[in-house]
Amino acid sequence: MFGPGLTAEEIKSVISSFTDEQMDRYETFRRANINRGGVKKLANAVLNQSITNTVAVAISGFSKVFLGEVIERALDVQQRMDPGDGVNPYAAQRPLLAVHIREAWRLYRQETGMVPAAQWRREGRGEGRMFR
């Protein structure tokens, strides 16, 4: 589950030494997902069919991975755009802003080239209107 490089024991040992905040974040990471009902509603409307539970689970699963990739990129963007004073290790964490998210999404598309159907979105004024 955790990929090469880390044994189950190593993972357990890391988790057992989590601070309360880290544990809370980790629990949220494990539990949170893209709700299946929402996925079904959206996919059914887009595809004009009734998708199976299995398909909904799959979409929910890889969408969570997708979000993680964008959010992690956004954190890097935030660090680059606004490094803070670099002196105070106890400075409060600043929230991600829309500008970080948007830049992260731009970088994701650029570096991945893997959202082929999104070509048409860049037509028109960039909000999906194809007919100017």
Place this chain on the structure above:
Amino acid sequence: MSTEPVRKRKRPNLFTNDVRALLYAFGDVSNPDRESVAVLEDILTDYIVDMCHEAARMAHTTKRNKVKVDDFKFALRNDYKKLGRIEELQRLSKEIQEARKTFDDSEGKSLGKSADK
């Protein structure tokens, strides 16, 4: 406030709470910025829509209308992380099903014995 072009379409707000939780889960503050959540939810919705279209394209090439998980797997064939996640979920789902089957079988046997008394 926003430099994006004015959106005249209303967006379905299907995943707001999920996006908020996942922002925190992947490293944002415990109370994420509201606009960030909105932008990210838009991005997510667009992504799911686009992936559904891709999968539908795959299905159509085999003269099928209904999409299957395989269609998504093929669409993600060059994305090892997401593909791996789908396969992991399939494997876990299978394990759960098999565990349930074993449980049901043994439950049935023991219930049968006590019912005979």
